Structure formats: structure tokens, C-alpha cells
Amino acid sequence: MLDYEIKLDAFEGPLDLLMHLIEKNKIDIYDIPIAVLTEQYIEYLDRFQEFNIEIASEFLVMAATLLQIKSRILLPKVKKTEDETDIEDELDPRQELIDRLLEYRRFKEVSEILDQLAEEQEKLFFRSPTLIPVQYLPPTNLDIQLLLEAFHSVLEANADHTSLVSREKFSVQDKMADIIFLLDKQAGTILFTDAFTRSGTKNEFITTFLALLELMKLKTVTIKQTQPFSPIYINRRSEE
Amino acid sequence: MFYANLKGHVEALLFINGDPVPAGQLAEILNVDKVNIEEIVAQLKEDMDTSERGLTIIKVAGGYQLCTKPELAAIVEKMAQVLDNKLSVPAMETLSIIAFKQPITKQEIENIRGVRVDRVLMKLIDRLLVKELGRKKVIGRPILYGTTEEFLKCFGLDNIEDLPLLPDAVYAE
Amino acid sequence: MFYANLKGHVEALLFINGDPVPAGQLAEILNVDKVNIEEIVAQLKEDMDTSERGLTIIKVAGGYQLCTKPELAAIVEKMAQVLDNKLSVPAMETLSIIAFKQPITKQEIENIRGVRVDRVLMKLIDRLLVKELGRKKVIGRPILYGTTEEFLKCFGLDNIEDLPLLPDAVYAE
Numbered sequence: 001m002l003d004y005e006i007k008l009d010a011f012e013g014p015l016d017l018l019m020h021l022i023e024k025n026k027i028d029i030y031d032i033p034i035a036v037l038t039e040q041y042i043e044y045l046d047r048f049q050e051f052n053i054e055i056a057s058e059f060l061v062m063a064a065t066l067l068q069i070k071s072r073i074l075l076p077k078v079k080k081t082e083d084e085t086d087i088e089d090e091l092d093p094r095q096e097l098i099d100r101l102l103e104y105r106r107f108k109e110v111s112e113i114l115d116q117l118a119e120e121q122e123k124l125f126f127r128s129p130t131l132i133p134v135q136y137l138p139p140t141n142l143d144i145q146l147l148l149e150a151f152h153s154v155l156e157a158n159a160d161h162t163s164l165v166s167r168e169k170f171s172v173q174d175k176m177a178d179i180i181f182l183l184d185k186q187a188g189t190i191l192f193t194d195a196f197t198r199s200g201t202k203n204e205f206i207t208t209f210l211a212l213l214e215l216m217k218l219k220t221v222t223i224k225q226t227q228p229f230s231p232i233y234i235n236r237r238s239e240e
Numbered sequence: 241m242f243y244a245n246l247k248g249h250v251e252a253l254l255f256i257n258g259d260p261v262p263a264g265q266l267a268e269i270l271n272v273d274k275v276n277i278e279e280i281v282a283q284l285k286e287d288m289d290t291s292e293r294g295l296t297i298i299k300v301a302g303g304y305q306l307c308t309k310p311e312l313a314a315i316v317e318k319m320a321q322v323l324d325n326k327l328s329v330p331a332m333e334t335l336s337i338i339a340f341k342q343p344i345t346k347q348e349i350e351n352i353r354g355v356r357v358d359r360v361l362m363k364l365i366d367r368l369l370v371k372e373l374g375r376k377k378v379i380g381r382p383i384l385y386g387t388t389e390e391f392l393k394c395f396g397l398d399n400i401e402d403l404p405l406l407p408d409a410v411y412a413e
Numbered sequence: 414m415f416y417a418n419l420k421g422h423v424e425a426l427l428f429i430n431g432d433p434v435p436a437g438q439l440a441e442i443l444n445v446d447k448v449n450i451e452e453i454v455a456q457l458k459e460d461m462d463t464s465e466r467g468l469t470i471i472k473v474a475g476g477y478q479l480c481t482k483p484e485l486a487a488i489v490e491k492m493a494q495v496l497d498n499k500l501s502v503p504a505m506e507t508l509s510i511i512a513f514k515q516p517i518t519k520q521e522i523e524n525i526r527g528v529r530v531d532r533v534l535m536k537l538i539d540r541l542l543v544k545e546l547g548r549k550k551v552i553g554r555p556i557l558y559g560t561t562e563e564f565l566k567c568f569g570l571d572n573i574e575d576l577p578l579l580p581d582a583v584y585a586e
Contacts, residue, residue: 012330013355058355103352106406111329111336113404114395118327121396123313124298125320125429126305129258135494136539142500142567148577150502151509154525181529196552245465249488252467252481255428256489269491292418294425308425315422318442320429 014062015104017044022101029101032094034073038066069093170204175211183221183236192223192232243276247284250277251306260303260393301392302399327367334360335369339391339403343373343384361385369394416449420457423450424479433476500540507533508542512564512576516546516557534558542567 011017021040022029042063048056072093092098182190196208212234215221225232249270254261263281267274281304285297289309296309308316327335334357337349349357364370368390375381387400397403422443427434436454440447454477458470462482469482481489500508507530510522522530537543541563548554565572 012333013353015354062354100352100354104354107333107336107340107352110340110404110406111332114336114339115327115332117395117397117404120310121394122325123310124307124396125313125316125425126307127255127258127429128431130256130431135490136541137494138540138542138563138567139498139500140567144568144570144577146505147509147512147568150505151513154506154510157527194553248465248467248482249485250467252485252489253492255468255479255481256492269488292421294421294423295428306428308428309421312422312425315442316425316429319426319434319438 014059015101017041017059018062018101019105019108029105030098032098034066034070034094038063038070041066065097069097170201170207172207172210172214175204175208176215179208179211179215179234180220180236183234188236188238190234192234195234243272243280244283246270246272246276246280247287250280250284250304254297254304254306258305260299260301260305262303266304298396299398300396301389325367328360330355330357330360331363335364335387335391338364338370338385339387339400340406342386342400343376344386345376345382345384347382349385416445416453417456419443419445419449419453420460423453423457423477427470427477427479433472433474433478435476439477501533503528503530503533504536508537508560508564511537511543511558512560512573515559515573516549517559518549518555518557520555522558 011020018037018041021027021037021044022032025036025040027033027037045056045059045063179190179195182194186194195212196205212221212223216223219237222235222237223232224235250266253266253269263274263277266277266281270277272280281297287293288296294308294312295306297304298307299305330353333353334349337352338344341348341352346357346361349361361370365372368388370385370391371388373384373386376384391397392399423439426439426442436447436450439450439454443450445453454470460466461469467481467485468479470477471480472478503526506526507522510525511517514521514525519530519534522534534543538545541561543558543564544561546557546559549557560573564570565575570576
């Protein structure tokens with residue numbers, strides 16, 4: 001009666017069930033009596049009480065494979081013509097199954113070894129790392145020549161601007177970007193006066209003011225003052 | 241021994257780090273050769289193992305790590321919240337296949353185990369024991385899986401070559 | 414001493430517990446009296462302090478805690494130090510501007526380089542090559558930056574006057 005309590009998921013799969021039968025019947029894995037094994041395998045499947053389609057299909061595929069091997073063994077060997085040698089025919093029809101079972105068994109054994117390793121390792125206890133703030137050290141072997149070259153390349157890149165358009169140091173475009181950048185950094189609101197605190201030249205003040213007007217025209221920002229002489233705020237309009 | 245005075249330094253560094261520390265990193269910090277570090281660690285470990293100390297050193301995942309002695313596990317467990325992290329048999333089998341056959345695709349694992357491994361594989365990835373390594377250059381470009389550093393730590397292996405030899409020579413490809 | 418064999422146990426328990434462990438808890442786990450724990454810890458601490466160990470025990474917040482010896486602080490800190498071997502081109506350019514034009518504000522650097530330098534500047538400060546010097550007395554009181562002593566060392570300079578003279582008087586504002 002006990003047999004009827006066998007559950008499909010007691011076996012991890014068709015190979016596991018086959019291994020169980022092989023061990024139970026002390027079968028030589030290299031010389032499987034395929035008829036006996038097939039019979040027992042199918043008998044087991046019949047006894048399974050619960051029938052989970054997804055799991056069962058894997059077991060059924062194996063049953064079909066076993067039956068196929070069995071029939072190939074039973075079939076009389078096809079006579080070969082003199083030239084033709086059918087390699088497949090010369091192979092033991094069981095060979096593929098034997099290979100699969102051997103490989104499966106090998107990994108079952110390995111997993112037991114790994115299990116022991118893990119068990120040993122579980123006896124060791126560690127401590128969590130102490131957090132030390134990362135400190136970056138300065139680079140080594142820098143050359144003063146490199147520094148000089150870097151400076152020259154900056155000056156060269158800058159040369160056009162400084163000589164020709166020195167008065168255009170502050171463009172309305174740049175200032176607009178500046179204000180947007182500040183707004184983004186400050187969660188969308190800055191003090192009106194904050195937009196002006198840079199180099200402090202008159203030229204820059206004018207440019208900043210123009211930039212602000214442009215942004216208002218584009219409806220990118222709004223200006224708010226709750227009462228006379230209270231601080232003026234610039235707000236970024238949320239994009240709807 | 242010449243560098244005996246550095247034993248304490250090594251111990252302090254391993255203590256702070258918690259995780260395995262490669263010999264090279266210790267060598268750099270202490271400004272000695274890697275071979276010196278190996279000597280220092282060996283001696284430090286011997287000191288620890290031959291005295292009434294509670295700690296020892298293991299070589300794991302490419303580095304040295306400080307840990308409690310295995311014989312104290314019962315005592316330490318009383319304090320540590322020990323989670324039952326044991327892997328199920330299917331998970332362990334799948335993991336061994338991946339460990340020995342990596343890089344390997346899901347389909348290849350399933351061919352060996354004879355069952356679908358989707359859920360088991362997800363579990364192993366969740367536990368950080370297995371990771372994706374890339375894609376196999378065949379039709380469908382299936383994902384290739386392999387083991388992680390966490391895997392080495394869990395099984396006390398210094399590197400993947402430390403895996404036990406497969407029992408059956410027939411299959412040594 | 415009677416409980417000397419428990420020294421290793423105490424060490425292991427303190428090791429896995431990052432936080433201070435009260436004597437009472439240790440006593441409970443090891444099944445001895447609290448006063449025994451105090452003796453064991455005292456002896457363990459003495460062993461540690463009188464030998465070439467890297468660790469010691471402190472009494473803190475009502476418990477015992479394992480920590481690295483104070484004299485090893487400098488070594489331990491090295492663990493978290495990262496040597497940045499190369500400066501990127503933008504970093505080098507920004508550094509050169511600061512070196513030759515110091516003290517200089519961020520805005521002034523940006524005016525010369527034509528791009529925002531916030532991140533590069535942070536990196537140079539992190540790398541200890543640049544520091545804040547004070548604030549410029551203009552509206553907004555922007556921060557002034559200059560080079561550090563580390564900077565001199567990195568470039569093999571004795572002092573800042575050793576910087577080569579700029580070839581072009583035009584740029585000396």
C-alpha cells in the first residue's frame with residue numbers, strides 16, 4: 001500500500017527515478033536490461049497519484065524514449081549492403097541513455113561533495129567590514145611640464161574669445177543656462193539676488209537681467225514677491 | 241623572522257576588511273613583497289591555530305579572511321542569527337553542473353538534469369551564487385551562466401580550480 | 414586560571430559581533446558567571462596587548478568590543494586609500510589654471526575653460542591637490558581656490574614660486 005503514496009515530485013525528474021530503479025534493482029548501469037527497466041518505470045508512472053501536467057510531461061518523454069530503445073533492440077538488425085555501414089546501427093541503442101545516466105549520477109555525487117564543503121564552511125563565522133571613508137590620494141609622478149602644457153592648451157583654446165570678443169564674456173544664452181542650472185540645483189526656486197552673484201561686473205548684471213527677461217518670455221520661469229521689499233523669488237515652471 | 245612585527249598589522253587589516261583581502265593588496269599597504277605576506281599570514285595562522293585563540297585565517301576567493309575557528313561553531317551559533325540557508329537537492333545539483341561546466345546555457349543544464357531548471361536557476365541567481373556571463377554565439381543567443389565570487393566563499397574555495405575533481409574520468413572532456 | 418580555555422570563545426563571540434557585547438550576554442552564552450567573564454576578558458586583553466597582535470578589547474557602551482590597536486590606525490586607514498594614478502585632461506587643465514592663477518574662484522575658472530568645472534574641482538579637492546583658500550570679497554563672497562602642499566610634492570616643487578613663469582604677459586591679469 002505504501003507504494004501508492006509515492007508522489008511524482010519525490011523524484012527530481014525522470015533521470016532521478018531511473019537512478020532510483022537502477023539502484024533498487026542493483027542493475028549494472030553499463031548493461032541495462034531495458035525491458036525490465038521500462039516496465040518498472042511505467043509501472044511507477046501509473047502509480048503516481050497526483051498528476052502535475054508540467055512535471056509529468058518530462059516523465060512521459062522518458063517513457064517514450066525507453067519504449068523506443070526497447071523496440072530498437074527487439075527489431076531484427078537491418079541487413080546492410082556491402083558498402084554501407086550504418087554507424088548508428090552499430091551503436092548500442094542504450095548507449096545515449098547510459099551516457100546521460102552516468103553524467104547525471106556524476107553530478108549527483110559532485111553535489112554531495114559540494115554539500116559537505118558548504119557544511120564545513122558554515123562552521124566559520126565572519127564579521128562585516130568596518131566602513132572606512134574612502135580617501136583618494138593624489139596621483140604620483142606628475143611632471144611640471146605637463147602642467148605647463150595643459151595651461152598653454154587652455155590659453156590657446158581661449159585665445160580667440162579673449163582677444164576678439166572680450167566684451168562678450170557673458171552672453172545672454174550662457175546666463176539663461178546658468179539660471180536654469182541654479183534652479184535645477186535648488187529644487188526649482190532661487191532668490192532673485194542669487195541669479196546675480198557672480199563676478200559682479202556691470203556687464204554681467206545687464207546680461208543676467210536680459211537672460212531673466214528672456215526666460216520669463218519663454219515662460220520657463222516666474223517671478224514672485226509676496227509684498228513690497230520682501231525677497232523676490234525666481235521659480236522654475238514645471239513642464240506639464 | 242624578519243617581518244614578524246607585521247603579524248599584528250596583517251591581523252588588523254583583515255579584521256577591518258571583513259571580506260577576503262588579496263595578498264597583493266596587503267603587500268602594497270604594508271610595503272613588502274607578496275611572498276613576505278604569504279609568510280606572515282602562514283605564521284599568524286599557525287600562532288592562532290596552536291593557541292587558545294578563537295580566530296583563524298582561511299584562504300578563500302583569492303584572498304585571506306579572518307574567521308572564527310570551526311570547532312567554536314556551536315558557541316558562535318548561539319549568538320549569531322543563523323539562517324537556515326541550506327540549498328535544496330535540485331539547487332545543489334544544478335549548481336554543481338554550472339560550477340563544472342561553466343559557461344553553460346539553461347538548455348544544456350536541462351539536458352543533463354532531465355528537468356526544467358528555470359525556478360532553481362532564478363533561486364541560485366537570487367542567492368548570488370550564479371550569474372550571467374554573456375551569451376552563447378549560437379542561434380537564439382542563449383544566456384551563459386557561471387558561478388560568482390559568493391559561490392567561492394560559500395564553499396570555501398580559493399578559486400574555481402580548487403573544485404574537487406569529477407569522479408568519472410570518462411567524462412573529462 | 415580556571416576559565417582560560419574560554420578565552421577563545423570570548424574572542425570568537427566578540428569577533429562576529431561588531432557592536433559591544435554586554436558581559437551578561439557572554440556569561441549566558443558560555444554558561445559562567447558574569448565575574449568570570451570579566452576575568453576572562455581581562456586576561457584576553459592582556460594577552461593581546463602584550464603580544465604582537467593587531468587587535469585589542471575595549472569596554473564601551475556597557476559592553477566589550479574587539480577593535481584594532483590604536484597604534485595601527487595609520488595602517489588601517491591605508492586600507493581605504495585609493496591611489497589615483499592619472500589625471501584626466503580636463504582635470505589637468507583646471508589644475509593648471511588654479512596653479513597659475515591662484516587664488517581663483519570657480520566662476521573665474523569656468524570663464525577661462527568655457528565649461529562647468531564643478532565635478533573636476535571636486536575631484537581635485539578629493540585628490541588633495543586643491544583646497545579652499547578663503548572667500549573673495551565681492552558680491553556672493555565666492556570661494557577662492559588654490560593648490561596644496563600635496564600639489565607641490567606631486568610636481569616635485571619646493572614651493573609655489575618654483576612654478577615656471579608664464580611666457581605670455583597678456584594672460585597675467
